[in-house]
Amino acid sequence: MLESVYIHIPFCKEICSYCDFCKVYYHTKWVDEYLNILEKEIKENYHYEVIKTIYIGGGTPSSLSILQLERLFQIIQIFQTDPNLEFTIECNIENTTIEKLKLFQKYSVNRLSLGIESFQPKVLEVLNRKTNYHETKRLIDCAKKMRFQNINVDLIYAVSGQSFTDLKKDIDLILSLEVEHISTYSLIIEENTKLFIKNYQNIEEELDRKMYEYIQEKLQENGYQQYEISNFSKPGYASSHNMVYWNNLEYYGFGLGASGYVNGVRYTNTRSLKNYFRQNYLLEQEPMTKKQKMENEMILGLRKREGVNQDLFKQKYHQKIEDVFPIQDLLDKGKLEIMHNYIKIPKKYIYTSNDILIYFLLD
Ligand code: SF4
Incomplete structure (x- = not known):
């Protein structure tokens, strides 16, 4: 049964040096047109199933203006939703205002996923990110006061030039935020990223392993359960949306570059904004054979600790x-x-x- 929706908002105001996600620079006119096409794509393909998880990812969904976010949430009203809907939006600290948090609340968003990545200046410089601990803390405290009770933060580690001490400092700061969920990613330098072009190297495997094991141990000591290779949560706060992927269940993917799995067919949308605007949504699709389904069941399922x-x-x-x-x-x-x-x-x-x-x- 299909119960989940992923919506991709590909716009970013700055491009991170490690990024190989589907993204384009923010441009007001493009966003407005994008939302019109997104609405058409959803109306043409959604079959009125009751939806239990919605995940708005990016790109940077929080880079949209209040009016554009309001329009996005209006489009999302198309979905019939379960009363216990898990509704996540990804946000960057720099462009998430109290006004936007209020709007999220108005439209029943109940899970925030904040891209922090690191608090160490030298790591942030390599990543081309501008996170700041005090602004992050202020935003999270505000969100908690507004009764957002399910907050995730993303951490990147194993960055060129990062020491083990840098990682320890990041973990301490992240723990001080007292959020419900932490996602951690070991940096892999992908082709076509700024880091690759500048010839940055992955760190030594031994240090990467030491960092991973430290994260596992320290988060566990502080009451987080590891429920997947890269994901940790307080009891009861595992991401239901991400569990859909690891349980090899079907879901809709809407938007530029989004992937989905519907009626036994896995598909990926175009990464070309031009094609998307012409409503040529699809890049490729592949019906899953029983053999592929069984492979995925194991390869995805074994990522879960259970x-x-x-x-x-x-x-x-x-x-x-x-x-x-x-x-x-x-x-x-x-x-x-x-x-x-x-x-x-x-x-x-x-x-x-x-x-x-x-x-x-x-x-
Ligand atoms: S990592 Fe995220 S915020 Fe940075 S450029 Fe890529 S999509 Fe945008």
Whole structure:
């Protein structure tokens, strides 16, 4: 059953040096036209399912003006929603005002995802970000007073030139914000990013691992549960929207460059604003075979700390996991374990989970 919607708002006022997401510079006229086309795309493709999670990501959704955000939220009224809807919007600290928070509240947004990335000046300089601890704290305190009770912050680590001490300082500052959810990303320098062009290098693997293990330990000590490779939450605050991806469930993706999974077909929208404005939304689509669905079930599902439920797998695919995938060897080596009917990757192998996940590619 399809119960989730992702909406991509690709506009940014500044471009971060590490970014390879689908984004374009903010331009008022483009945003206005974009919202008109987004409305058409949704009306043409949405089939009136009751929606339980909506996620507005970007780009920088909070870069839109109040009027443009109001228009966006009006468009979102098209969706029929569950009373317990989880409704997330991504925001940058620099352009999220109290007025915008009030607007989010008016339209029932109940989860804020704040792109912080780091508080260390030398790290921010490499990333071309302008986060500031005091403004962040002030914004989060305001949001809490306004009863936003589910706030995520994003942290980037393993940045060229970043020391282990820099990371420790970031973690302490992030913990002092007392938010419900923390997402952490080890920086990977992708082609076509400013960092790649300037020949920045990834940090040593040993330091990257040390940083990852420190994050795991320190967040756990402070009451956060790791529920996915990169995600930590206070009990009861795991992101329902992101769980849809890791549970290999279907969802709509609307907007430039958005991906979706509808009626057994995975699709990706065009990254060309010109094509999108001509209503040529789609870039590519691929109906999933049973084999691909089973691969995804395992590769996505094993990202979760709880792992993959064996009964649910059998119910969905009418085969047992062990009859489809060569897992005995991994179990014997202790690289997989079974707990309460779930197959999972043990904690000590999470950092190298990619080496385990390749066993679930069937060709
Ligand atoms: S990282 Fe986010 S805010 Fe920065 S340029 Fe990319 S999409 Fe925009």
